[in-house]
Amino acid sequence: MAENTQKSDNSVTWGGVVAGAAVAAGAVLVFPSVVPSLAGGLESIGEAIVSTVTGIAGEAAVPTISAETARTIAGATLLGGGLAYLGMGGSSKKSADDLFDEAVTTQDQAGFAAREDMKRMQALMMARMQVANPQHMAELAAAQPQR
Amino acid sequence: MTTPTIAPDEANRLARMVMLVYGKMDDGGPYWSYVAVKPSEYDRFTAQWRKGGLNMQHFEKAGFGEVVVSGRGVIPPSHVTKQVAELFGGRIRDLFGDVDPKSLISQTIAKLKNNAVQS
Numbered sequence: 001m002a003e004n005t006q007k008s009d010n011s012v013t014w015g016g017v018v019a020g021a022a023v024a025a026g027a028v029l030v031f032p033s034v035v036p037s038l039a040g041g042l043e044s045i046g047e048a049i050v051s052t053v054t055g056i057a058g059e060a061a062v063p064t065i066s067a068e069t070a071r072t073i074a075g076a077t078l079l080g081g082g083l084a085y086l087g088m089g090g091s092s093k094k095s096a097d098d099l100f101d102e103a104v105t106t107q108d109q110a111g112f113a114a115r116e117d118m119k120r121m122q123a124l125m126m127a128r129m130q131v132a133n134p135q136h137m138a139e140l141a142a143a144q145p146q147r
Numbered sequence: 148m149t150t151p152t153i154a155p156d157e158a159n160r161l162a163r164m165v166m167l168v169y170g171k172m173d174d175g176g177p178y179w180s181y182v183a184v185k186p187s188e189y190d191r192f193t194a195q196w197r198k199g200g201l202n203m204q205h206f207e208k209a210g211f212g213e214v215v216v217s218g219r220g221v222i223p224p225s226h227v228t229k230q231v232a233e234l235f236g237g238r239i240r241d242l243f244g245d246v247d248p249k250s251l252i253s254q255t256i257a258k259l260k261n262n263a264v265q266s
Contacts (some may be wrong), residue, residue, distance in 0.1 A: 022170065022204070024170045025170035026196065027193070027201075032246065033165055033183075049213045114239070121242050122228075136170070
């Protein structure tokens with residue numbers, strides 16, 4: 001990727017290597033990915049990657065909610081509004097509120113599950129990094145300021 | 148189950164091994180980098196970092212694949228990992244699993260081709 005596609009905020013550089021990064025101490029497999037169908041007339045996953053990270057690099061570095069969370073929130077709103085319109089279960093206002101509360105609870109549970117998945121994944125990531133190069137990880141730990 | 152043989156060009160066109168590379172910056176601080184390694188280059192990539200000869204500044208020129216994102220720190224921020232997972236169609240719970248990537252990619256491509264023939 002050309003260097004002009006890179007964009008970095010204070011912490012990450014999309015589409016390129018952060019300046020100053022040198023020899024790799026270790027590498028762990030995240031997961032193997034197969035992309036059978038590629039949109040936009042792209043011929044290969046390589047081109048798809050370049051196109052996508054270029055797009056990400058070109059956007060302002062602002063945090064966004066995930067697409068899944070956005071859909072859950074939208075779904076909760078539509079669910080409450082839709083079933084109330086159909087007149088299901090008691091007064092339409094109470095039914096919509098109850099349904100919305102249930103949908104929000106479901107969203108909270110999904111959010112909790114997602115956070116737990118993330119914690120487990122990060123623990124596994126550290127464990128794999130430790131196995132790949134224990135000396136490097138020990139040096140990093142030793143370099144941490146003592147509390 | 149025997150692993151089907153997939154032509155290297157086809158595997159490189161359709162698949163990548165998403166890897167987390169890490170090491171030290173020139174100034175001694177840690178860095179991390181998510182990269183997409185071509186299946187045909189996986190063995191060469193693995194051999195090179197194991198013998199200490201993988202300089203990330205030359206990753207793409209060496210033909211290993213693409214650098215997706217990188218940054219300072221011991222591990223990537225969680226929002227970056229999530230974005231990379233979404234980029235490659237993976238789920239958080241599937242990341243860093245103990246799998247044979249080359250076999251899995253070959254089997255997945257063979258299955259896709261079989262499904263395409265039958266449809």
